[in-house]
Amino acid sequence: MAARSGTAVGAPEHAASAYGPRLMTPLLIGSVLNPVNSTMIATGLVAIGHDFGVGASATAWLVASLYLASAVAQPTMGKLADLLGPRRIFLSGLVVVLAAGVIGTLAPGFGWLIASRVLLGIGTSAAYPAAMAMLRAVSRRTGEEAPRTVLGLLSLAGLGSMAVGPVLGGLLAGTTGWRGIFAVNVPLAALGLVLALLWLPKDASTEAGKNTAGDGSTAGPSLDGLGIALFGATLTAAMLLLMELRHPRWYLLPLIAVLAAALTWWQLRRRDPFIDLRMLARNRALSFTYLRHGLAYLVIYCVMYGYTQWLEEAHGYSSFHAGLIVLPMSLAAAVCSVLGARTKSIRAPLTLASVLLAAGSALLFAANHTTPLAALLLAGVLFGLPQGLTSTGNQAAVFVQAPADAVGAAAGLQRTAQYLGAITASSLIGLFYGQRATDSGLHDIAVVSGGLSLLLIVLTAADRALRTTRGAKSS
Template identity: 45%
Template sequence: MLLGSVLNPINSTIIAVALVPIGRALGAPASQTAWLVSALYLATSLGQPVVGRLIDVFGPRRLFLLSTGLVGVAGVVGALAPGLGVLIGARVLLGFGTCAGYPAAMALVRSEAERTGRDSPGGVLTALAVANQTIAVVGPLLGGLLIAVGGWRATFALNVPLAVAAVLLGLLRLPKAEPKAEPTEEPTAQPTEEPTAGPANGPARRGSLAARLDLPGMALFAAMLVSLLLFLMNLHLRDWYLLALSAAAGAAFAVRELRTATPFIDLRVLGGNTPLLATYGRALVAYVVAYSFLYGFTQWTEEGFGLSPFHAGLAQIPMFLLAIGVSIVSGRSTSVRGKLLLGAVGQISACLVILTLGGDSPLWMLLLVALIFGVPQGLNNLALQNSVYFQADPERTASSAGLLRTFAYIGSMVASSATAASFGQHADTGGLHRLAWVMLGAGVLYLLLTLFDRTLGRAAGAGTGASV
């Protein structure tokens, strides 16, 4: 499960150092190679809750093996891609292929907790958070090593052995489970005679399966999310129609989900689960701050401060190393509220320090900012993950975990747009300060969402389920 869950972050971080070599090799400008990043985010944002719902229905084994096998296929396609279009397609396949790892892990943790009666698997949840943060540290360095040895195609080929290892482990260790039966809204009449196997029963079974999966709901959700993300990727009034399309699809999706017996996302249950909605809101604003720092601050250290790309990457390492340490230490406690509050204070403090930076600031101040950001990086990810685990409907753990990632990626898109709008053509100090004000606003909102959420004190209670 750890290996499957890191397939997405490793592909997210490795591509950062491969964009320039890919652009040079394929003759593509930065505006086009940027789609290699966006394609993965779009596919993952859509795929996480969809695959999560399939895992809720069929169990983690089937979806994990199928999705992770797709990662290997994407690695082959990317390694052999003749042009940028095929390469973008490979990134889309990677996005969908890496969707199963994290929701499957959360679903398996939930099922094992129910089987063993231990409903507070803090060590396992901490391991998931630390594994993802570790990949954030080694991803760029690993990517640079692979490019030096085998060129940029090696960053795609890496997925082949990783997928093979994950599939083999899944075949050996993942428990086999039957699809979960779900009640229908109205009971059906009992047949007068025993049904027989044959073609006549095929359509009925397929119809029942389609109803359980809510394919129309998935399609409307996809239309809503893709339109919204395309709008957020390049904020401009001329693209107002994308926002209108997203709103229309969202309204149709809400109507559909409220009327169907087995919805893709049960808005009736979700609407009554205010703590989980608050967690999703915190995730969105937390990742606005986190990704604004990763995108914006890193660009400024190169253009505004004058560091080389290599040294700019090294300046980030203290943040990730401290984040790992904070996660390991704080993971021993099941408290959620304390982690969130300290993470909020860390975000706000770092933003205030950024407002004092300039091109002539000493290097130690840059390292100080990175260290301060390491505290919320280590606390927020773990606390948000634990919150979803205890607040979600146990029957929808995987899809709820997938939605957490979706809100995180929406936050990353907002951060990307905010960074572009703040910097314009150059990542200068004035642009960094404008971005810091946006980050500060998101950090304050994160703090308020935590302070006024009185349910957080119960989020670590065992067996709380959806009633938290």
């Protein structure tokens, strides 16, 4: 089998050096860009609204547009990485991020900011699936599975940058103005671009750009443009419905049904579909991994955004103090990301994560605006621990369950499941809180989170594939 890198087939190469800093540094820089941009904007929304004379309902689209673009772009970029080679797609994504940073920094109107956020969603979506595809290519070349610690570093990069995003955004907005939130992408993308050009192994021309058909013939790369368009249209219509659950746009339901049916029909008709529904039907283990990941992050995002808002509006803490209270959540997530990367088991960490989510939900259900600080800190830890375990566990599951020649697309779909959880979580928070976060609204969130956590326990325990699946080889 031909290699996907510039290293000659059969050349001696030790796994430890193959997964060393020269490979991982640019991959980690690229991988932080999506999560940090998803949270960094939070502390600049008010200032942006004031400067352009728009309200909260308009600035909310700066958040939603990146999630929507990312949900569509992640599997698209993963598919392109599998077809054209991960290095090419990784570099292309960084170029788009650099352009998006310039557009956002110089934006003369609010619409330009929306365009910048869409481009950021598209460009930053290339890094993670391309990184997963590149690690699989290195694994196939060396004959050594990527160490779980390597996968843990990718997970830690995402969790850590997501956690520091609001702090970094606040620092930039306070010192350089909100435009600094967009401008910071320029040097980060430029640095990643230079290091990637210097250090990432080149995609082998013998494999990049080829696709083996089911009949054994070899065809050129084929990207399912209509499938991507139908997928994006379906997600957009679903998001428009979910974003207004207090006043549902019921007329969107038949549109969503028609779009979903058309998407399904077209994907089943295509020989090389954007989303391989037949593969997902056969590979039930991978499908269950996506389901678990989406449900887990639905709970995590509900708490990540809903809990902080409740601390400020119901408990009376300032934004600064609320951030300090949820800081243990981020630290716990980072620690568990590292610890989860050092275990060979997948099932045990995911089971523990589901139990911890259920315990945290029970604590939130008992909380009110007089709950002591120690209990509030404990709640954050109970939700931070499963965040790290879920991220590393499901990432390892995707790595070993996905077809070897489609790891990039599979990793992209994993992130899509996560973003669908984020979009649904934001709609539930709006439904339960309305104009202001209250104790009763937090209790409603806790009930939903608790129910989903119990479902996760059942799904994890009943998944027979997890009983025999082992993660990539630990270092």
